[in-house]
Amino acid sequence: MAEARMQISAEQGAFMAALVQLLAARRAFEVGVFTGYSALATALALKEAHPVGARLLACDISAGWTAIARGYWREAGVDDMIDLVLAPALETLDARIAAGEEGAYDLGFIDADKTGYDGYYERGLKLLRPGGALLFDNMLWSGRVVDPADATPDTTALRALAQKAKADDRVHSVLAAVGDGLLICIKK
Numbered sequence: 001m002a003e004a005r006m007q008i009s010a011e012q013g014a015f016m017a018a019l020v021q022l023l024a025a026r027r028a029f030e031v032g033v034f035t036g037y038s039a040l041a042t043a044l045a046l047k048e049a050h051p052v053g054a055r056l057l058a059c060d061i062s063a064g065w066t067a068i069a070r071g072y073w074r075e076a077g078v079d080d081m082i083d084l085v086l087a088p089a090l091e092t093l094d095a096r097i098a099a100g101e102e103g104a105y106d107l108g109f110i111d112a113d114k115t116g117y118d119g120y121y122e123r124g125l126k127l128l129r130p131g132g133a134l135l136f137d138n139m140l141w142s143g144r145v146v147d148p149a150d151a152t153p154d155t156t157a158l159r160a161l162a163q164k165a166k167a168d169d170r171v172h173s174v175l176a177a178v179g180d181g182l183l184i185c186i187k188k
Ligand SMILES: C[S@@+](CC[C@H](N)C(=O)[O-])C[C@H]1O[C@@H](n2cnc3c(N)ncnc32)[C@H](O)[C@@H]1O
Pocket: 006, 007, 008, 031, 032, 033, 034, 035, 036, 037, 038, 039, 059, 060, 061, 062, 065, 087, 088, 089, 090, 111, 112, 113, 116
């Protein structure tokens, strides 16, 4: 597919699956599904950690790309544990907070519109339990975050989030050189 570069790498999928195991995660959410690869890696690991009761909330706005995802989730036997919601993810996360799900999630993975990252960070911190982890993809942005000449909205948003997380007393954070840069924020 022309957009295939949007998919995370196999190495990153394996790394995220290891984080699921370390956290003994049972409930996770993902923002940015595309054709479903990162959700599949997460769901398989959640199911291994919790054969009964594992759930993944998957948020996207594309019916077309996520139709491909559903096919692979079905083939892998995890479709019944994934709740796919097609709506702007900020609305979906706000609805879950309003429904009383604060503190109910072990893990969140954010891989969608970069200017939305700060909003996903604040919602994500509410949804996570203490000790849970929030992961942000593309934090190196192919090196553009350290190019002072790049003041585009996406680059500016990623740079601001990295600085915010580093200074934020609510989290322990580390920027892992996995894929295009994976920011890991562990809620205190
Ligand atoms: C980089 S791709 C996700 C790749 C996926 N994590 C994978 O590994 O294959 C970004 C996705 O975010 C979705 N997206 C963009 N803006 C969004 C929004 N406001 N709410 C929810 N999803 C959004 C796009 O439709 C696209 O499928």
